[in-house]
Amino acid sequence: MAEINMVTAINQALAELLASDPRVVLLGEDIGVNGGVFRVTEGLYERFGRDRVMDTPLAESGILGAAIGMAVGGLRPIAEIQFMGFLYPGLDQLISHAGRIRHRSLGALSVPMVVRIPYGGGIRAPEQHADSAEAYLVHTPGLKVVVPSTPYDAKGLLYAALAQDSPVAFLEPIRLYRLGRMEVPEGPYQVPIGPSRVAREGRDLSLFAWGAMVPLALACAEEIAREDGAEVEVVDLRTLAPVDVEGIGRSVRKTGRAVVVHEAPMTGGVGAEVVATINETAFWWLKAPVARVTGFDLPYPPYAWEEFYLPGSKRLLKALRETLRE
Amino acid sequence: MAEINMVTAINQALAELLASDPRVVLLGEDIGVNGGVFRVTEGLYERFGRDRVMDTPLAESGILGAAIGMAVGGLRPIAEIQFMGFLYPGLDQLISHAGRIRHRSLGALSVPMVVRIPYGGGIRAPEQHADSAEAYLVHTPGLKVVVPSTPYDAKGLLYAALAQDSPVAFLEPIRLYRLGRMEVPEGPYQVPIGPSRVAREGRDLSLFAWGAMVPLALACAEEIAREDGAEVEVVDLRTLAPVDVEGIGRSVRKTGRAVVVHEAPMTGGVGAEVVATINETAFWWLKAPVARVTGFDLPYPPYAWEEFYLPGSKRLLKALRETLRE
């Protein structure tokens, strides 16, 4: 098996899906001739042609709305939103339609589409190119939301996403695109949507993370093991919606302590949902308040401030130690 | 002082603001000649003319975007979105611009605008006319979000909203528009944005609510007092963003138990933020898990299902009793 990075893993999955299922079409801005601004769709236009890998006009609501129509009409569209900060002009299509058509038609129609959305910070991008807006999606009934943190999961979750009968937002952590390589099998396999993944076992504290926060979480867990002799369990949520109520509860019932880390602003972020879910499933096991380690309640700042804005190991280690101490 | 309902209180505030401040302009769909689909702007067009009370084309992003420009340019626009379910096509303007211009200009520009948004269910409205989407707004840095539950608060919060240097989403619970009357002073007064309001004192449990859930919360609190002899403190959050960290913590540190009730779907709703805030400010005082009583994780259903979807006294009383019992 080849060791590949996340960009290649997603590209491979897309190529295999296009090759094996004629219903699959890709659409988005600059995904065709240019191969995508992150090169995720590289080579697909050349191989599958303009009718399957469609460079669209610059219009997010149009892209998502057209994808909805395609999905209802029998195709399996995979739409790309170039950066998460540009999802907002198209958000209505996800909230008002993608998430509701199945419900509103009482199951007669469904919307099996995938929306790929590069997201998150840490790469010195221009303003408004580093948003983490997963909370809006998680609060939208009818949408599933997944976030891979490894090349293997990226490919497997993409296969799983395309097999759903529901629309799936597939969030791609930009910072991890080329950060590491791992063995990824060729051909189809699915990483199930729903269950979280214990990325590191531990008995003393549950650390919940997703996307680019997972490597940070793992690194901090190692440091805590080394320096403090405590074992942090790192849970990569992987699926944000539907939330893995059982997986979250199980881990915290074991450890009795929890921290959740994300890039998005704290208030109303998915971290709040994790805390609330812990409160509901593991309250009696809790030995300390759950800590949220997050971006600040500010718009993502210009990149000179980025390192201060994003949760880093200092901020996370402090929270872990405080939570372990209580 | 006259006893008036919430529609009249808002109408009165708008009329006074238009009369006293030439910078105030109203804009929205059907707010002029027609006086608004809920009659909230009744009579204002006739009195202040088309340049101050503007019937706009049918375009939410255009309305909010124009309002942003007006606010930066020195006016004090009050935009109306006809129903909360129609905010979504304009959400980008709030997320990408209204909430960021002050930050992105490092304070050189500000966006003092108010967006009035009728919201919520319970009136047998057509599909997609009953959404409670406050969670999207609360997670958006730079926006303030207020929700009155009484005519007095409606007028006072509107005055306060217009005095802000920030954009304020002013959510109007449709179900309460004409539900009760109370004395409301003529002329200006502000209900401060930020602090919650203890609508009913109690020592045994803190019940957090806003909008149309407040009367429900009060009724259930009375019933619990009568039937169970426990005293529920009802906290009307009133301001959802910035969240009243101190007020929430104070009440739960006193009572040791909490329930939060809202109409929106549970997952990722503002209830999660309330739970997380309690976890951070009152964990050591908690005697039971905090219960969330909410709409289900579904799109708002057709109106024949409405009574089953919305939190009602049965659902809330059950949660209160369980939480009191633990």
Place this chain on the structure above:
Amino acid sequence: METWPIYRVMGPDANDEDRVPDPVKVKIYEDMVLLRTFDEKTITLQRQGRVGTFPPSIGQEASEIASAHALSKEDWLAPSYRDHGALYVHGVPFENVILFAMGKASSISGQVRALPTSIPIATHLPHAVGLAWAARRQGEAVVAMAYFGDGGTSEGDFHEALNFAGVLKAPVIFFCQNNGWAISVPVRWQTASPTLAQKALAYGVHGQRVDGNDALAVYQAVKAARERALAGEGPTLIEALTYRLGPHTTADDPSRYRPLEEWEVWRQRDPLVRLGRYLAERGLLSEAEQAAIQERARAWINRAVEAAEATPPVDPTAMFRYLYAEPPPRLLAQMQALQEEIG
């Protein structure tokens, strides 16, 4: 600047009337009668609290009904909230339309190729583009048609959809019923463009104005747009000039904003009366036959309403069944909680 003639078939100097088969003319009339009868009935039911807020099509029956008759059943429909008439023509049983008005059913049903009515204005236009594209990719010779109003032309999604469709040359028809008003906002406050049809020029697509109270013209205009689309000549924007004679919905009071004189003018142009007169003149349907059709419609609707009211109340937990193929655990727990709650 191009001129934008208004296409007519039933007018004095119009032609093309023979291109509409006589049985189709009669069927269009019957369906228009049924729609009018239902709308009038439902306004009464709403006043009695027996249905919720309801948007009647009174005055727009020609564009509403004749347009849908020009489609094939394989075509896709993307309707708005006011398009129960078109949905019925396209295959949704009227029984279902009634249950929907009672909040008990979906706006669509069964095997009909239609989306649920779009409540947020014009946001369904991109769906029609996608449906058309899907059909083409799958080798089907069908079109997608979206219904919307004059107000809908102001929404960003109108623009994005027409632009997409133009670029793709997708087989779509954008059917705009310009009924003069978007609730209380007259067209001249909606846009400074002298016509809505000319907005097509911004997208390199075909624009067509048609007399929307001329059922035969509407039928022909949609037919022609459909043929163009299937011939690979791309989308058409049709502006059907009509008028809403009733309120926007049962919650609306048009006397607050609409000059009575304007209404009077358009009442004289009632599309149902006009088609009835035409059919009588041509000997296709006598006045007596028309009266019988109206009577049958009334009786049928009354029975159907009674039947709908006699259907059992909704199963409270049914709402949990449809959102996902398999409801996730938390949703199942919510369903169980509701079950316990209602006992």
Place this chain on the structure above:
Amino acid sequence: METWPIYRVMGPDANDEDRVPDPVKVKIYEDMVLLRTFDEKTITLQRQGRVGTFPPSIGQEASEIASAHALSKEDWLAPSYRDHGALYVHGVPFENVILFAMGKASSISGQVRALPTSIPIATHLPHAVGLAWAARRQGEAVVAMAYFGDGGTSEGDFHEALNFAGVLKAPVIFFCQNNGWAISVPVRWQTASPTLAQKALAYGVHGQRVDGNDALAVYQAVKAARERALAGEGPTLIEALTYRLGPHTTADDPSRYRPLEEWEVWRQRDPLVRLGRYLAERGLLSEAEQAAIQERARAWINRAVEAAEATPPVDPTAMFRYLYAEPPPRLLAQMQALQEEIG
């Protein structure tokens, strides 16, 4: 269909050149040189990791600079990410432009009447309408001008803004730089409309095509639109035909999508060379003087970059200062936590 002539001033059979004052011509040239010099320098800095991703305007200097020169300082500017040139002309010190490229400052500064550059495409167009309306209501004789690209015409907000402006007859100029490409998407895939200017017809507003590499024509076109707006004749959509000679941003590689021949053709039309030749021919600025201007620009930019790099690193907590007039308690707590974190 209206024809859409391309307005030129510097062409063979063009006129109007005397309407642009000579000192303005020279100043436009100087500013174009400064912008070109800065953009070239910044591409190098980016390769060295000294600035972040950067969008140069190389090839578009005539439309970028001359358009802004046609405004009054009291007018409002609503720029896009590529419009640091226009912002500079409108009053943002170039020092600030450099700091912004380094991620250390806002895209605007001081008392200039401009919005921060809009990153999401075309979503700032409605702001220009609001600014224009606010100015009119406050009795100011000013306009608002929005900058955007060919790709921007596909966004819903383009449509909503132009439609609003048309209805309000607001004093707005929509200045579209059609540089042929939206990143990798050519205009013909962006829209099936043969021109962008004709999109004005959908809104009852004035549409104008201009040679965007003809600095004097751009200047005159904006001046004329401004006068029309101030005379109460409503908004104008200007399509300035130009070309991006460089990459979309420093992260982009145009060789992946753009035919070299096309680029060659447009390189021959370099607006800077063209204006230089014109000024030399008219005896307004000799080649030697032009060389001196270029030399001064280089020296100035080098010094300014050094100065910008020598500014102290940002204060980490400064980002908390601006979102609200008074930061709410949780935000203050976050600021204190950061303060502790960085020690």
